[in-house]
Amino acid sequence: MEGVIDVHTRALLTEHPGFDWTVTEFVRVVDARLPPRVFYKHCPELAGDRVITPHGIPVHLQLLGSDPAALAANARQAVSLGAVSIDLNFGCPAKTVNRHDGGASLLRDPHRLERAVSAVHQAVDGAVPVTAKIRLGFSDRLKALDxxxxxxxxGATSLVVHARTRDEGYRPPAHWEWIGRIRHALRIPVIANGDIWTLEDYWKARTLSGCPDVMLGRGALADPYLAPRIRHWQATNERLPVTEWAARAEILCTYAALQRSTLPERVVVSLLKQWLNHMRSRDPEAARRFQALRRETRLDPFLAGLAAGTPREASSLASVRQPTAALAT
Ligand SMILES: Cc1cc2nc3c(=O)[nH]c(=O)nc-3n(C[C@H](O)[C@H](O)[C@H](O)COP(=O)(O)O)c2cc1C
Structure with missing residues (x-):
């Protein structure tokens, strides 16, 4: 997810078993082959021996563009740098992206979408899977199946379907039954996406779409334990307890610690506000903290506000009293 799921978020969200794979933010392809640094920036995991998160979950590289030759050249470039899978974005609803003929704008013409996927499929020549993500259409659903x-x-090896048109933006409901129609018509795996916030949503999306697999977006930010919750339920038929504020605060504080090593503090604060904003729709305590901290721009007071009343606050107070312990942690 653009501007949200970077290398650190991927690492944190895959710390506990739940996700099978993750996707980078999109690499925007216009007409040129991009230099390696662009790929490393979006996918620092490429620098490792395997393109995985620290907990071993594969990271797929996402391209967004419409020009088949440019997409092909950049897919080749990504594979030469070690990418293990190329994902093509035909779902982005952003006006600037669509005005420049990217993302969901290709849903208006299935032939163009086909040429784009085909060019990438041929370019990687079977070396890695090519996957695609679509919405149900641009303004209507008439071409969803096409x-x-x-x-x-x-040549796409699987297809993620976000169950809304571009014009529907992110407004509920997601039309999971439409994913079912697509799944019936295709031989490749279809993955259901859109509005999965809880275990119950997961179950409804699965039942209405008939898809065994789902992709989580905002729901995984709102509840970082959503994927583990689903996985645990699949394995045991039991429910994990609700995610407490202390667990959320712990994730946000760890995220800040990772981000502050490379980013200015005020940028880290905006990233934290962004994530907290996703959490507040699902957690009253997150909503209260968001309200209390929304004007704060300094990182340390912001973190103190997140940690107040949690075990993390107690441990940071202890480390103030014992500076050597702070160095050791
Ligand atoms: C802030 C934001 C950034 C997103 N960036 C991308 C992206 O880069 N590529 C993509 O395929 N989808 C992107 N999406 C769409 C999500 O992946 C997902 O399809 C959509 O939010 C519906 O799923 P959800 O209801 O579970 O969030 C983004 C969504 C949001 C809210």
Whole structure:
């Protein structure tokens, strides 16, 4: 997710078993082959021996563009740098992206979508899987099936379907039953996406779409234990307890510690506000803290506000009293 799921978020969200794979933010492809630094910036995991998070979950590289030759050249570049899978974004609803003919704008013409997927499929020549993500259409759903079939014909190995049109933005509801229609028509795996916030949503999306696999977006930020919650339920038929504020605060504080090593403090504060904003829709305590901290721009007071009343606050007070312990942690 652009501006949200970077290398640190991926690392934190995959710390506990739940996700099978993750995707980078999109690399915007216009007409040129981009230099390696762009790929390393979006996917620092490329620098490792394997393109995985610290907990071993594969990271797929996402490209967004419409020009088949440029997409092909950049897919080749990504593979030469070690990418293990190329994911093509045909879902982005952003006006600037669509005005420049990227993201969901290709849903207006399934032939163009097919040419884009096919060019990438041929360019990587079977070295890595090519996957695609679509919405149900641009303004209406008339071409939903044609777009999905076009992606399959062109060589996509799986397809994520965000169950809304571009014009529907992120407004509920997600039309999970439409994903079912697509799944019936395709041979490749179809993955259901959109509005999965809870275990119950997961179950409804799975039932209505018939898809065994789902992709989580905002729900995983709102509740970082959503994927482990689903996985645990699948394995045991039991529910994990609700995610307490202390666990959320712990994740946010760890995230800040990771980000502050490379980013200015005020940027880290905005990133924290962004994540807290996702959490507040699902957690009253997150909503209270968001309200209390929304004007704060200094990182340390912000972190103190997050940690107040949690075990993390107690441990940071202890480390103030014992400076050597702070150095050791
Ligand atoms: C801030 C934000 C950034 C996003 N960035 C991307 C992106 O880079 N690529 C993509 O395929 N989808 C992106 N999406 C869409 C999500 O992946 C997902 O399809 C959508 O939010 C619906 O799922 P959800 O209801 O579980 O969030 C983004 C969504 C949001 C809210």
């Amino acid at each position: 777009c999905a079939l076009a992606a399959e014909r062109a």
